[in-house]
Amino acid sequence: MPIVRLKDGRQFEAPQGARLTLVLRDHNIDILHRCGGYARCTTCRVSFLEGEPHKMTQAEYDKLSERGLLGSVRLSCQILCEADMTVEPLMSLVSQGLDDPGERPTDNLTPEPVWRDRP
């Protein structure tokens, strides 16, 4: 099973192909997912220290482009854990002063993924 590591050294085994947001959330990592995993809000954003996937959903590409974030962050709701990775969640309840991270994303990718290479 892939290992997901955090910048602070914590690490978890991820079910093969699980959505990164869910792996983090299910290990009680404080990460937002305000749109419920639909590549709309960008609050599930992470930076990659190692193991950034080469593939990207078209929905992620379009949203990151729209927000001027392409090349600097990734949307964890659009990333599947298929290999080891080290990430840093960037928006949390604490950092944003919120009390609701957002609805739990479904186990399957939403919207239906169309894959492309990351730039």
Ligand code: FES
């Ligand atoms: S973009 Fe909203 S949860 Fe990922």
